Amino acid sequence: MPELTVVGRPVVRKDLFRKATGSGQYTVDLELPRQLHGKVLRSPFAHARILHLDPGPALKLPGVLAVVTGIDFPVGYWGSHIKDQPPMARGVARYIGEPVAAVAAVDEEVAEEACQRIQVEYEPLPAVYTIEEALAAEAPLLHPDLLRYERNPQVCRPQANSNVLNHTRIRRGEVEAALRRAVLVEEGEYRTQAQEHVSLEPSACLARWERDGHLTVWSSTQCPFIVREDVARSLGVLTHRVRVIVPDVGGGFGGKVHVRLEPIAALLSQRAGRPVKMVHTRYEEFIASTVRHPSWIRLRAGLDAEGRLSGWQAEIYFDTGAYSDSGEMVSWQTALGGAGPYRVGDVAIDTYAVYTNKVPAGAFRGMGWPQVMWAVESHLDRLARRAGIDPVELRLKNALRDGDETVTGERLEGVGLVECLQTAAEAIGWGKPRPAGHGRAVVSVMKSSAPNSTASAVVKVNEDGAVQVVTGAAEIGTGSHSALAQICAEALGVSYEAVEVTAPDTAYAPFDRGAVSDRTTFHLGDAVYQAALMARRQLLEVAAARLEAAVEDLELEDGILSVRGVPERRLSFREAARLSYVRHGGPILGQGRHLEEEIVPLHPETGQSPRACSHYKFGAQAVEVAVDPETGMVQVEQVVSGHDCGQAVNPLQVEGQIQGAVAQGLGYALMEEMRFEAGQVTNPTLMDYPVPTAPDVPPIRAIAVEVPHPHSPFGVKGVGEPGIIGVAPAIGNAVHDALGICLSELPLTPERILRALEQAGDSRPGSRTEIPAPWDPE
Amino acid sequence: MALNLKVNGRSEWVEMDPSRPLLEVLREGLGLLGARRGCETSYCGACSVLLDGQVVHACTVLAGMADGREVTTIEGISSGEALHPVQSAFIQAGAIQCGYCTPGMVLAAISLLQHEPNPTEEQIRQWIRGNLCRCTGYQKVVAAIAEAAAALGRGGGNHA
Ligand code: FES
Ligand code: FES
Numbered sequence: 001m002p003e004l005t006v007v008g009r010p011v012v013r014k015d016l017f018r019k020a021t022g023s024g025q026y027t028v029d030l031e032l033p034r035q036l037h038g039k040v041l042r043s044p045f046a047h048a049r050i051l052h053l054d055p056g057p058a059l060k061l062p063g064v065l066a067v068v069t070g071i072d073f074p075v076g077y078w079g080s081h082i083k084d085q086p087p088m089a090r091g092v093a094r095y096i097g098e099p100v101a102a103v104a105a106v107d108e109e110v111a112e113e114a115c116q117r118i119q120v121e122y123e124p125l126p127a128v129y130t131i132e133e134a135l136a137a138e139a140p141l142l143h144p145d146l147l148r149y150e151r152n153p154q155v156c157r158p159q160a161n162s163n164v165l166n167h168t169r170i171r172r173g174e175v176e177a178a179l180r181r182a183v184l185v186e187e188g189e190y191r192t193q194a195q196e197h198v199s200l201e202p203s204a205c206l207a208r209w210e211r212d213g214h215l216t217v218w219s220s221t222q223c224p225f226i227v228r229e230d231v232a233r234s235l236g237v238l239t240h241r242v243r244v245i246v247p248d249v250g251g252g253f254g255g256k257v258h259v260r261l262e263p264i265a266a267l268l269s270q271r272a273g274r275p276v277k278m279v280h281t282r283y284e285e286f287i288a289s290t291v292r293h294p295s296w297i298r299l300r301a302g303l304d305a306e307g308r309l310s311g312w313q314a315e316i317y318f319d320t321g322a323y324s325d326s327g328e329m330v331s332w333q334t335a336l337g338g339a340g341p342y343r344v345g346d347v348a349i350d351t352y353a354v355y356t357n358k359v360p361a362g363a364f365r366g367m368g369w370p371q372v373m374w375a376v377e378s379h380l381d382r383l384a385r386r387a388g389i390d391p392v393e394l395r396l397k398n399a400l401r402d403g404d405e406t407v408t409g410e411r412l413e414g415v416g417l418v419e420c421l422q423t424a425a426e427a428i429g430w431g432k433p434r435p436a437g438h439g440r441a442v443v444s445v446m447k448s449s450a451p452n453s454t455a456s457a458v459v460k461v462n463e464d465g466a467v468q469v470v471t472g473a474a475e476i477g478t479g480s481h482s483a484l485a486q487i488c489a490e491a492l493g494v495s496y497e498a499v500e501v502t503a504p505d506t507a508y509a510p511f512d513r514g515a516v517s518d519r520t521t522f523h524l525g526d527a528v529y530q531a532a533l534m535a536r537r538q539l540l541e542v543a544a545a546r547l548e549a550a551v552e553d554l555e556l557e558d559g560i561l562s563v564r565g566v567p568e569r570r571l572s573f574r575e576a577a578r579l580s581y582v583r584h585g586g587p588i589l590g591q592g593r594h595l596e597e598e599i600v601p602l603h604p605e606t607g608q609s610p611r612a613c614s615h616y617k618f619g620a621q622a623v624e625v626a627v628d629p630e631t632g633m634v635q636v637e638q639v640v641s642g643h644d645c646g647q648a649v650n651p652l653q654v655e656g657q658i659q660g661a662v663a664q665g666l667g668y669a670l671m672e673e674m675r676f677e678a679g680q681v682t683n684p685t686l687m688d689y690p691v692p693t694a695p696d697v698p699p700i701r702a703i704a705v706e707v708p709h710p711h712s713p714f715g716v717k718g719v720g721e722p723g724i725i726g727v728a729p730a731i732g733n734a735v736h737d738a739l740g741i742c743l744s745e746l747p748l749t750p751e752r753i754l755r756a757l758e759q760a761g762d763s764r765p766g767s768r769t770e771i772p773a774p775w776d777p778e
Numbered sequence: 779m780a781l782n783l784k785v786n787g788r789s790e791w792v793e794m795d796p797s798r799p800l801l802e803v804l805r806e807g808l809g810l811l812g813a814r815r816g817c818e819t820s821y822c823g824a825c826s827v828l829l830d831g832q833v834v835h836a837c838t839v840l841a842g843m844a845d846g847r848e849v850t851t852i853e854g855i856s857s858g859e860a861l862h863p864v865q866s867a868f869i870q871a872g873a874i875q876c877g878y879c880t881p882g883m884v885l886a887a888i889s890l891l892q893h894e895p896n897p898t899e900e901q902i903r904q905w906i907r908g909n910l911c912r913c914t915g916y917q918k919v920v921a922a923i924a925e926a927a928a929a930l931g932r933g934g935g936n937h938a
Contacts, residue, residue, distance in 0.1 A: 010872075012869060012872075013872075016877070018877075019874050019877025019880050020861065020865040020866075020877075021812075021852065021861070021865065022852030022853055022880075024878075025811075028814070029811045199878075200876070200879050200911075201816070201878045202816075248876070248877065250877070251875075251876040251913055252876075253912070281818070477875035477876025477878075655872070656913075656915075659914060660913045660914050663915030664912070686817050686819065686822060687819070687821055693910060694902070694906045694907055694909075697916050700917055
């Protein structure tokens with residue numbers, strides 16, 4: 001490969017000047033003439049039939065211009081791979097906080113007051129709040145029409161007459177027999193909590209419905225094209241009527257994938273004949289925007305005499321709340337991770353997404369892998385202790401390497417796991433003496449990418465030689481625009497400065513799935529790369545005609561096109577761009593796409609597939625903690641996070657992504673927990689739901705282990721997600737290392753640690769978790 | 779009722795109720811959008827501004843309380859292409875991701891460096907504890923503030 005000149009350099013992002021000077025423009029900052037403000041009336045019941053709804057009193061309030069309710073929308077549902085969610089409750093409300101009506105008024109206060117005047121009569125219905133309740137034989141069904149919803153059967157397999165909206169199965173070999181043969185079998189049960197994204201900019205949108213039926217929506221979203229589809233479905237209009245524009249976005253982390261307020265603002269705007277802006281309060285972010293799926297995970301793993309994993313069984317349940325949002329994708333993706341990044345011999349994995357009467361859970365950095373890896377990596381340390389093997393050694397012995405097969409039977413290449421584990425272990429001082437009360441741990445990290453993720457991009461060269469990349473990628477803070485500019489510049493042979501990535505606007509940009517599952521650098525990066533190559537080819541053709549040379553004899557470097565070996569026969573990039581207009585009647589216009597032809601859906605019974613998703617990412621997480629046995633407080637002293645990011649596009653951004661993800665993982669591991677009582681969030685404020693502040697976060701050593709991806713432009717991979725995945729199990733295992741207590745439930749609060757210490761005092765360390773329910777593998 | 783505020787060195791008259799939050803007066807009344815709304819309950823710091831040089835959360839300061847005092851927002855610390863050394867350090871260090879917390883963070887840093895021109899890492903972390911950042915994990919923010927302190931110490935800026 002020729003030497004890279006732009007990719008791999010720590011270039012300064014172009015959006016930072018405006019952000020540093022306070023002139024970044026976010027959706028919350030937008031204002032249109034005659035704009036109204038919308039507010040939502042939300043269900044106070046976790047499950048209730050809406051018997052009667054009277055908007056009359058609200059409409060009488062001066063300053064109110066429109067009121068809409070569920071029945072004002074055409075019957076349209078949205079969702080990722082199963083379309084189960086209406087824009088507003090229609091007949092039935094399924095969680096506390098679900099929109100049942102909305103008002104547009106001259107200001108927020110009037111709109112709020114008008115909402116309170118809307119009269120609603122409910123008939124409460126029996127509700128389920130936990131996975132166990134939802135799975136019980138006599139459980140009330142949240143979605144009696146579950147099998148009638150439109151869905152993608154390759155990813156979403158609901159179970160009839162149940163609250164299970166997806167079940168993904170993986171089977172290889174005979175797991176029962178393998179476990180019988182094992183010299184040691186460890187069973188365990190793990191639980192994780194709901195986590196809120198806490199993007200600093202809340203969900204927000206501004207909708208303007210024109211009288212001719214066209215609709216423009218400005219949205220704080222990660223996925224403009226998903227928002228376009230959701231809005232069009234909700235309103236029963238064609239997508240070309242809906243234009244979605246994305247200004248700067250103040251954080252996403254998976255919380256801004258689907259619509260929240262957009263269809264409601266749009267309908268209000270149509271009714272009022274004026275633009276309508278809607279912004280969630282922080283409270284609404286807690287009670288009515290998606291959260292990370294709580295989970296319940298049961299593992300059984302066997303070791304053979306050589307310390308090799310010989311059988312692995314996992315049963316994984318995700319609580320997806322009242323609607324799927326992305327629950328089917330979370331449960332699908334984590335089936336691939338049910339045994340972590342290990343060669344496990346015979347295997348049986350079942351993942352389920354289950355409806356409950358709570359705020360919907362959705363995408364969140366890591367897509368279920370942080371939950372599953374909490375269980376897998378905690379379990380690996382338990383196995384290591386039982387077997388008397390060093391935990392790092394156990395991992396290295398069983399780690400996936402090049403040429404190994406995953407649990408779905410896919411042969412892997414470009415696996416950087418062993419390097420990451422060794423690097424992290426070395427950096428944390430693994431095996432070196434440690435102070436009393438301190439503990440260390442090293443865990444593996446793995447993450448799948450989303451399947452069938454198409455992407456497209458256009459690269460155009462203006463008449464003055466300026467290059468524009470037109471895509472649907474929102475810049476949510478990850479630096480994706482500068483990464484795409486670097487990829488384009490490198491492929492085209494121009495400088496980073498010459499390339500601009502335009503803000504997404506669905507009216508002009510080609511389709512893209514959005515900034516989720518780390519796909520922007522990899523999937524969209526490939527599309528941009530292809531587009532840049534096409535543009536380059538066109539430039540060379542223009543130059544060839546002018547220089548009277550064959551295209552093959554030309555080279556393009558540093559913005560100069562010249563005949564190889566005859567440098568005086570040359571044309572500047574700018575001249576070529578201008579010539580394209582003058583001589584060829586139009587701009588240089590390259591188009592690129594990323595298509596995953598080789599991806600094969602998982603076999604419905606065995607989950608086997610030669611290629612389940614575009615790629616996997618590997619890494620390792622190491623920590624050192626100090627635990628105070630008197631208070632149960634965990635102090636994280638050191639963090640080392642090593643991730644195989646492929647060829648790093650921008651080392652500074654790679655570090656920033658890892659550090660940010662680790663900090664979110666620290667919150668998840670130690671303090672963040674949404675608490676519920678009968679479906680109601682009981683701590684919906686930043687006071688009662690603290691997130692890490694600067695003193696809570698220790699220095700984080702981010703290490704990029706660059707194992708280039710064989711099929712991506714320049715070998716790049718995404719690295720936004722993996723940093724969060726290993727933090728919780730690393731801390732849990734390090735706490736065990738320090739105090740000898742086994743923890744199975746997140747977050748690791750002082751209360752839980754003190755309780756575990758008490759129990760350990762009763763029954764001495766090494767005690768195994770008892771599994772209460774009978775184990776039923778099939 | 780008209781309020782008279784001194785914002786970024788200029789005297790401003792705004793027709794607003796003095797019992798409204800200062801943040802609303804800045805954003806809705808004066809169109810200064812750099813101070814951002816993140817929680818409105820004094821927990822996130824996105825709305826931080828300087829009041830007589832002290833960091834305050836503009837969402838919980840009543841506009842009337844700012845009457846006759848010096849308000850500095852992110853728009854007031856530099857102009858044109860020239861940046862305050864703290865801003866340059868944030869950009870160079872990659873201490874900005876989504877940027878929503880950045881104006882508040884920069885102002886908090888400026889007030890820290892006025893109190894303590896050579897802060898330790900621990901002092902920096904403690905000082906910005908009222909400013910949440912959900913993107914960066916704080917590390918590059920802390921490094922940027924330390925770098926700005928060093929630059930100011932070298933005489934790299936005339937703002938401090
Ligand atoms: S908006 Fe003022 S502290 Fe959050
Ligand atoms: S950069 Fe996004 S919150 Fe700080």
